Amino acid sequence: MALLLGCIADDFTGATDLAALLSRSGLPVSLRIGVPQRKRDDTDAAVIEVIALKCRTAPVQTAVEQARQALEWLKDAGATRFFWKYCSTFDSTPEGNIGSIAEMLMAEIGARQTIYCPAFPENGRNIFMGHLFVGEQLLSESSMKDHPLTPMRDSSLVRLLAPQVRGTVGLANRIAVSEGPAALKARLQKLTEDGVQHVIVDAVCDDDLRTIATATVDFLLLTGGSAIAGQLPRLYMEQGLAAPPKVRQTLPNVAGSQIVLSGSCSAMTRKQVADYAGRSISLRLDPLALAEQGAAAACRWLQKQPADAAKIIYATAEPDDVRRAQERLRRDKAGQVVEQALSELAQEAFRLGTRRFVVAGGETSGAITQALGVTHLTIGPEIAPGVPWTFAEVKGETIALALKSGNFGGETFFADAFTRLETA
Ligand SMILES: Nc1ncnc2c1ncn2[C@@H]1O[C@H](COP(=O)(O)OP(=O)(O)OP(=O)(O)O)[C@@H](O)[C@H]1O
Numbered sequence: 001m002a003l004l005l006g007c008i009a010d011d012f013t014g015a016t017d018l019a020a021l022l023s024r025s026g027l028p029v030s031l032r033i034g035v036p037q038r039k040r041d042d043t044d045a046a047v048i049e050v051i052a053l054k055c056r057t058a059p060v061q062t063a064v065e066q067a068r069q070a071l072e073w074l075k076d077a078g079a080t081r082f083f084w085k086y087c088s089t090f091d092s093t094p095e096g097n098i099g100s101i102a103e104m105l106m107a108e109i110g111a112r113q114t115i116y117c118p119a120f121p122e123n124g125r126n127i128f129m130g131h132l133f134v135g136e137q138l139l140s141e142s143s144m145k146d147h148p149l150t151p152m153r154d155s156s157l158v159r160l161l162a163p164q165v166r167g168t169v170g171l172a173n174r175i176a177v178s179e180g181p182a183a184l185k186a187r188l189q190k191l192t193e194d195g196v197q198h199v200i201v202d203a204v205c206d207d208d209l210r211t212i213a214t215a216t217v218d219f220l221l222l223t224g225g226s227a228i229a230g231q232l233p234r235l236y237m238e239q240g241l242a243a244p245p246k247v248r249q250t251l252p253n254v255a256g257s258q259i260v261l262s263g264s265c266s267a268m269t270r271k272q273v274a275d276y277a278g279r280s281i282s283l284r285l286d287p288l289a290l291a292e293q294g295a296a297a298a299c300r301w302l303q304k305q306p307a308d309a310a311k312i313i314y315a316t317a318e319p320d321d322v323r324r325a326q327e328r329l330r331r332d333k334a335g336q337v338v339e340q341a342l343s344e345l346a347q348e349a350f351r352l353g354t355r356r357f358v359v360a361g362g363e364t365s366g367a368i369t370q371a372l373g374v375t376h377l378t379i380g381p382e383i384a385p386g387v388p389w390t391f392a393e394v395k396g397e398t399i400a401l402a403l404k405s406g407n408f409g410g411e412t413f414f415a416d417a418f419t420r421l422e423t424a
């Protein structure tokens, strides 16, 4: 099938979020973990390809290089329009990588301008006058200010993006968006004439996203969260470029025991962990102990648990505990020891017969998915907005994998996830 859109996501939960929102249209979406070694098969039914990278917090040059390779693969697969997916809370290091990757993509595909729209109204992320809100709070006043890897201490997307790009950053505000697609198109055109290559676009509801997508559907490169991308398939169908397949794909029925592995320390994950720990057998990991002794003790704990019991293993902790661990180990080392331990535990759980995995946290999901050797995910039913069940092959066995973004899902998400799988 001809490719309508080639997407690059900066982390794995972000990639499944994106694939879920694109799949709502019924169009077949393919999700690859990392840049595939092999070329795309001409008989592949997907009309949208998503490549999941783990580059959100990587050094700028490494991240740009990974994205360049993903772009090459997508171009080679026939894509001519592209989407760059980052977090709906604009998570980035002070140097990048949102702007640096966007600028490289623009240069490679010859795009004069792109938009930045991380808004995801269904999950409470809205942009007004260039400022990002999480629920009713400014980003910098939300729990994102305490993120273990990318603490967000400013809410102005213009100010956050400007140091990440060489070109000029501008804003198409809510007033421009509220005037409809034609007026927004004219505003973007005027900004192009004024030499503005990078345009933050306000959006506070799905209607705004529809307006923005209609005005920019022909752009060579769009960037943002999953919600703006989720508007594109309908426009492609209206343009007669694609139609959903008549027969829907049948999804596998995955038997085997289940586990939750959580490395996210977000406010919502903390509530979800507390809820599920009250319903299951639980083990809390301490980064300082892991740094000294590794994950062997936790693996032994796992071996002793009844196979069919509900279990959760988590490093999820309150901001003060995270800060203490980071002061002792350094921020990146604290993250790495936890990711390494949860990866080993995922491998051990698989060896012990676990086939249903719920993982919380984008970096954590990246580490675990890679440790399990997953290269391709089939998208299944959504558990909560932006969090689908996915299915993958590991050593000849099918596993079900739900990769949950830090702040997504309600308080009972982990229990809901397994119920959703039963009823899918
Ligand atoms: N107790 C802890 N102390 C220090 N770092 C921790 C601790 N627990 C987890 N971490 C690290 O914090 C980081 C959390 O990032 P991760 O992307 O997994 O979650 P998230 O940011 O909440 O999710 P998302 O990116 O999907 O929003 C990981 O690198 C993880 O290893």
Ligand SMILES: O=C(O)[C@@H](O)C(=O)CO
Pocket: 011, 013, 014, 015, 017, 018, 086, 087, 088, 089, 225, 226, 362, 386, 405, 406
């Ligand atoms: O956009 C989001 O918030 C998520 O898809 C994500 O990227 C979390 O890592």
